[in-house]
Amino acid sequence: MRIIWSTYLAAFLVGGLICLAGQVIYDRTKLTMGHILTGMVILGGILGGLGLYDPLIKFAGGGASMPIISFGNSLAKGAISEAGKTGPIGILTGMFELTSTGITAAIIFGFLAAIVCRSKG
Amino acid sequence: MATPPIVIATGTTVGPFEGQSPLAKDFDLIAGDLTLGQASFELAERELMNSACLKAMQKAKRTEKDIDLFIAGDLLNQIITSGFNASLLGLPFFGVYGACSTSMAGLGLGAMLIDGGFIGTALTATSSHYSAAERQYRYPTEYGNQRRPYGQWTVTGAGAALLTTQGKGPRVTHVTVGKMTDFGVKDPLNMGAAMAPAAADTMLRHFADTKRMPEDYDLIVTGDLGEFGAEILRRWIKETGGLELGIRYKDCGAMIYDRVKYPQVASGGSGCGCSAVVVFGHLFREMERGRYRRILVIATGAMHSPTSVMQKQTIPCIAHAVAFEFP
Amino acid sequence: MSQKPLPTPEQARYQQLIKEMEPPARYTANALWAFFSGGLVCVIGQFFIDLYAAILHLPPVEASNPAVATMIMLGAILTAFGVFDRLARYAGAGLAVPVTGFANSMVSAALEYKQEGFIQGIGSKIFILSGSVITYGVVTAFFVGLIHALLKR
Structure with a gap:
């Protein structure tokens, strides 16, 4: 296993700053966290379309791929790359190509958790 | 009020968190668990109100036969907690909704009906449950949401008061x-x-x-x-x-x-x-x-x-x- | 359409009063918590990326997929045990913005609506909070993809 410490530092700083930005918006406005996360996903989609988010992932690793912005980025990239191969219909077929891990995992774990546990209140 | 009605007995039941309250020693019953052994938080709230009503009746040594009217309200949609409790008690029932003002809306109505001579004894009750209210009004309870400094915490608790014309009390x-x-x-x-x-x-x-x-x-x-x-x-x-x-x-x-x-x-x-x-x-x-x-x-x-x-x-x-x- | 009544002077004065009196959020403390907890979550994510890259012999970009799934599993476990909401009181955006927050929003909804049954409860309510993230993400990506496809021609 190859550990590059500078990547960890970058992951910590970039990831921390993205979360910090979310917190500052939450505290300074009346927006709910749902509004802020939705905004971040839209931002990620646009940055992905412009090809600006991948360089950040390259630089900060988990610091850029863990925050929800990366979800928007992956959706856009999936749509774009598949559209490049098969034309406009690829937007539909490629949409969830890169994000299916996250969505599927969340559905499965959510379902399993609901079977095994109950809300603690 | 011409002849002020008297609150001869009250019953209060609270949840475990309210059991840590500085006022806890004045509550009649403190539940050990948020669910009160029930399958859902809505059923737990029903149980809360039921126990508060029974406690008030028990303290006043009255039974359902002695009560003319049950007036109750709560926060859940269509005041289901009150409806189910009225059905458990088998009493004539008016459901009232005044959001968190329901305690005094019900008690005030009961007092006016007694003062007007329409009924002799009324039981009024109200309740709320943190988890049941939270999921109806806000988010699932396990959702990690940060409360704003002016936010508030729904009390898990129910209170019942027995009003009549004769007796000792406020x-x-x-x-x-x-x-x-x-x-x-x-x-x-x-x-x-x-x-x-x-x-x-x-x-x-x-x-x-x-x-x-x-x-x-x-x-x-x-x-x-x-x-x-x-x-x-x-x-x-x-x-x-x-x-x-x-x-x-x-x-x-x-x-x-x-x-x-x-x-x-x-x-x-x-x-x-x-x-x-x-x-x-x-x-x-x-x-x-x-x-x-x-x-x-x-x-x-x-x-x-x-x-x-x-x-x-x-x-x-x-x-x-x-x-x-x-x- | 009903006309919007203008606020009376009394209402305007009241709005001003409550704005003045509103207790401020603990900006600095909240910001620090969000920064450090968010950074930590991402560092843990990076660790899993490196781990999967090493044991599955994947390039880092692809290793981030199982790493994301692992982080979602961690978020789900913390939610299922009733710990996530307690941690999030302090961490705020530090836990909400990374995928752990996405997992929390789905798992908490699934748990909460368990009583309403498998179909009308868990099945349909699981997306109650995360739905808007997915919807707007897809809508954005659709138009971004469309623009790309048109520009390519």
Whole structure:
């Protein structure tokens, strides 16, 4: 296993700053966290379309791929790359190509958790 | 009231978190578990109200046969907790909804019906449950949401009061029915600010109608404005009515939790159960102990629904005032 | 359409009063918590990326997929045990913005609506909070993809 410490530092700083930005918006406005996360996903989609988010992932690793912005980025990239191969219909077929891990995992774990546990209140 | 009805007994049941309250020793029953052994939080709330009603009846040594009318309300959609309890008790039933002001709405109505000679004995009850209310009004309870500093914590608790014409206990001398007030607050997490003007309006009308002054009461309490809402009320009533409430004014929401020890409650407690357990449990006992002789309770309610809030409507609020006197 | 009534002077004064009196959020403390907890979550994510890259012999870009799934599993476990909401009281955006927050929003909804049954409860309510993230993400990506496809021609 190859550990590059500078990547960890970058992951910590970039990831921390993205979360910090979310917190500052939450505290300074009346927006709910749902509004802020939705905004971040839209931002990620646009940055992905412009090809600006991948360089950040390259630089900060988990610091850029863990925050929800990366979800928007992956959706856009999936749509774009598949559209490049098969034309406009690829937007539909490629949409969830890169994000299916996250969505599927969340559905499965959510379902399993609901079977095994109950809300603690 | 010509012949003031008497609250001969009360029953209060609270959840485990409220069991940590500085007022806990004045509550009749403290549940060990948020679910009260039930399958859902809604069933738990039903159980809460049921136990409070039975406790009040048991203390007064009355049974269902002695009671003419059951008046109850709660926060859950279509006041299901009250409906199911009325069915359990098998009594004639009026369901009332006044959001968190329901405790005094029900008690005031019961008192008026008794004073008017229509019925002899009424049982009034109300309840709220943190988890059931939270999931109806806000988010799933396990969702990691950060509470705003002016936010409030729904009290898990139920209070019941038995009203009749003869007996020992606090007498209901005056009821001032609230008017809806709307000052354009839209944030459902900022209920103290939404409800404070309603409390101020009812309080000023009560003083004008009865020709009393704040000094005539040993204690004036509002239902669930919380620490922040109570501060607003002080400022607002001074500005609009020229009244200085001073230390005789308190708020049930600010009293029920130890806000230093449990910062997650933010501004304080809220919910129907808040004013019910504090007034029926704590304050009536303080009256018996001789600490207060005459108190004014102004229960406040925010009459919004999750739908009205999402459609960007303002939050209209109401407050009902009831004056109690211990002979 | 109903006309919007103008606020009376009294209402305007009241709005001003509550704005003045509003207790401020603990900006600095909240910001620090969000920064450090968010940074920590991402560092843990990076650790899993490196781990999967090493044991599955994947390039880092592809290793981030199982790493995301692992972080979602951690978020789900913390939610299922009733710990996530307690941690999030302090961490705020630090836990909400990374995928752990996405997991929390789905798992908490599934748990909460368990009582309403498998179909009308868990099945349909699981997306109650995360739905808007997915919807707007897809809508954005659709138009971004469309623009790309048109520009390519």
